[in-house]
Amino acid sequence: MGKVIAIVNQKGGVGKTTTAVNLAAAIGSQGYKVLLADVDPQGNATTGLGINKKKLACSSYEVLIGGKKASEAVAATQFKNVWVLPSSMNLAGAELELVELPQRESKLKTALAMVRDDFDFIFMDCPPALGLITINALCAADTVMVPIQCEYFALEGLSQLMQTVRQVKRLWNPLIDIEGVVLTMYDGRLNLTQAVVDEVKRFFPRRVYSTVVPRNVRLSEAPSFGQPVMYYDNYSKGSVAYNALAEEFLSNNSAGAGELTSDN
Secondary structure, eight states: OOEEEEEOOSSSSSSHHHHHHHHHHHHHHTTOOEEEEEOOTTOHHHHHTTOOGGGOSSOHHHHHTSOOOHHHHOEEOSSTTEEEEOOOGGGGGHHHHHHTSTTGGGHHHHHHHTTGGGOSEEEEEOOSSOSHHHHHHHHHOSEEEEEEESSTTTTTTHHHHHHHHHHHHHHTOTTOEEEEEEEEEEOTTOHHHHHHHHHHHHHSTTOEEEEEEEOOHHHHHGGGGTOOHHHHOTTSHHHHHHHHHHHHHHHHHHHOOOOOOOOO
């Protein structure tokens, strides 16, 4: 049965989608079958994997709201061992539609249960908000991965995120744990960067990946070509970082994931 990881941070612009796309591609290149479930209405993970959202017959919206099976929406990508459950603009209205549905918090979990055996890992790219779609992702997830940018407001909102995760753990998903924290937009030349790193490690003791993702032009350019950075420029600093993060992720999973222990 595949492991399901929600990539979550309600703060936008922290490298969440970049991490989802590039980590999925790097792990797929290692021989593991990976599904990237795009449940962000912006659909950037979908286009980042070269899928044209305008030509979709079925998307994560139809899976969440329309009663479609996940297998009907899952699409192959051109990248090794990577499939996508694509997003579409229709998903923007799903928050309001979910409110009216029975068992509204478990729609995604039910849908993904039908395809879990087909993949080694399922990553979910979540919206930058703590609404019902993100709640669905947390209910479906085994673990939570949190990208955090190395900037002044890095920890803004994290207490609320952890409170939401604990609420989901208490009410619907008692086994959910923290997978790890990814430090993004790292610039070792700045004193502020190290201060943020220290603060994040205090907030998430023993849960911060040793691999950090630097600011990198190639990482920014790759999505416009519909490619993960390792396929766009495998020798770039961004590609090297996500390949290293994939190795660390796989090593951690051979030993087991972390626990939801932070008291913040």
